[in-house]
Amino acid sequence: MTQKNKPLEFDTLFINANLATMDPNIDAPYGAIENGALGVKDGRITWISKMCDLLDFEGEEILDCEGDWMTPGLVDCHTHIVFGGNRAQEFEQRLNGVSYAEIANAGGGILSTVKATREMNSQDLYQETSTRLIDFLYQGVTTIEVKSGYGLDMPTEIKMLEVARRLTEDHVRVRTTFLGAHALPPEYKDRPDDYIDLVCDEMIPKIAELDLADAVDGFCENMAFSPAQIRRVFEAAKKYALPVKLHAEQLSNQGGAKLAAEFGALSADHLEYIDEDGVKAMAKAGTVAVLLPGAFYYLKETQKPPVDLFRKYGVPMALATDCNPGSSPITSPLLILNMACTLFGFTPEEALAGMTRVGAQALGLKTETGTLEMGKSADLAIWGIEHPAELCYWVGDVATGYRIFKGEDKKYE
Numbered sequence: 028m029t030q031k032n033k034p035l036e037f038d039t040l041f042i043n044a045n046l047a048t049m050d051p052n053i054d055a056p057y058g059a060i061e062n063g064a065l066g067v068k069d070g071r072i073t074w075i076s077k078m079c080d081l082l083d084f085e086g087e088e089i090l091d092c093e094g095d096w097m098t099p100g101l102v103d104c105h106t107h108i109v110f111g112g113n114r115a116q117e118f119e120q121r122l123n124g125v126s127y128a129e130i131a132n133a134g135g136g137i138l139s140t141v142k143a144t145r146e147m148n149s150q151d152l153y154q155e156t157s158t159r160l161i162d163f164l165y166q167g168v169t170t171i172e173v174k175s176g177y178g179l180d181m182p183t184e185i186k187m188l189e190v191a192r193r194l195t196e197d198h199v200r201v202r203t204t205f206l207g208a209h210a211l212p213p214e215y216k217d218r219p220d221d222y223i224d225l226v227c228d229e230m231i232p233k234i235a236e237l238d239l240a241d242a243v244d245g246f247c248e249n250m251a252f253s254p255a256q257i258r259r260v261f262e263a264a265k266k267y268a269l270p271v272k273l274h275a276e277q278l279s280n281q282g283g284a285k286l287a288a289e290f291g292a293l294s295a296d297h298l299e300y301i302d303e304d305g306v307k308a309m310a311k312a313g314t315v316a317v318l319l320p321g322a323f324y325y326l327k328e329t330q331k332p333p334v335d336l337f338r339k340y341g342v343p344m345a346l347a348t349d350c351n352p353g354s355s356p357i358t359s360p361l362l363i364l365n366m367a368c369t370l371f372g373f374t375p376e377e378a379l380a381g382m383t384r385v386g387a388q389a390l391g392l393k394t395e396t397g398t399l400e401m402g403k404s405a406d407l408a409i410w411g412i413e414h415p416a417e418l419c420y421w422v423g424d425v426a427t428g429y430r431i432f433k434g435e436d437k438k439y440e
């Protein structure tokens with residue numbers, strides 16, 4: 028088949044677009060094809076070329092991008108976007124000099140979110156989350172990962188995952204993650220092993236039976252769960268063929284990343300305190316490093332993740348908002364791209380890869396989305412900018428002119 032016959036089969040053809048394909052096989056920064064064309068058929072990318080290679084084209088719909096840049100739709104691979112209430116009052120209390128301990132003793136912190144999430148009905152939880160999600164969609168997100176972990180009991184964990192699954196109604200791809208091992212619920216105070224029993228023996232089997240989770244996650248930290256407890260969670264996940272991920276090495280080095288690598292985890296996330304052995308283990312296992320500059324910023328941390336070591340050993344680096352009501356109440360993926368550059372020393376190209384190609388890899392979706400490549404889902408974002416680095420450079424409103432998911436535009440007012 029010659030190139031010039033093929034365009035006739037398109038549902039939509041985008042012309043005069045600068046394509047930041049993020050395809051590592053294209054030998055140009057951002058995998059760029061300047062002055063290009065991209066064709067879509069049945070929701071998939073079926074044509075990519077320079078405009079000059081596109082001769083007699085016809086299509087249902089031809090859209091002239093007038094020199095705008097097109098990137099893959101953004102992939103936010105780590106969020107806790109489903110939650111009840113918010114913690115703005117605690118934020119204010121702290122700035123008025125009230126200590127963390129005093130706030131926690133008064134029922135604040137993560138347990139206040141657990142309480143609010145348990146009390147909220149499913150419909151309200153969906154509505155609140157869906158409203159938050161709009162910010163992400165306006166900034167070009169076409170795939171989002173959503174964790175549970177504010178229920179810490181069976182009914183609320185199930186409710187959160189059902190709400191997360193329902194977000195697909197908002198025209199976005201959703202990957203759900205069961206995070207029962209997020210924190211110790213108040214009714215299990217001083218009995219963490221009993222709670223891990225509940226997670227492993229009851230919650231994971233039930234959630235697997237209901238097919239509510241695409242992965243299982245945990246929080247390995249002094250203030251949360253030990254590597255031995257997380258190992259039990261991972262073994263239970265393995266029994267049900269669920270891939271694992273881990274909040275690891277955020278506040279101290281527990282060896283969580285190594286443990287995650289041992290289980291072939293999709294990703295280990297945060298990683299400010301990871302050591303060289305941990306990085307090597309991740310490289311060997313092909314585990315993605317998901318870095319979360321929003322939480323680093325919000326918690327005023329000073330220990331940065333070892334970006335140079337990840338580069339040295341070839342560990343792919345993804346970026347995500349970590350949107351949550353405590354340590355990262357951030358609904359702006361583009362702000363995260365900026366923070367990765369300014370706080371962690373990412374190049375703009377690494378940052379954009381972190382929220383497209385590598386973010387998709389962290390969700391086990393690298394053959395489906397994350398680059399502009401033939402055969403992949405037509406998940407696209409079109410930006411009125413003159414260079415892709417602008418996506419990392421501006422702090423403010425670089426709104427997407429156009430967002431396409433599976434080949435379709437949809438308004439999300």
Ligand SMILES: [Zn+2]
Nearest residue numbers: 105107274349
């Ligand atoms: Zn998190």
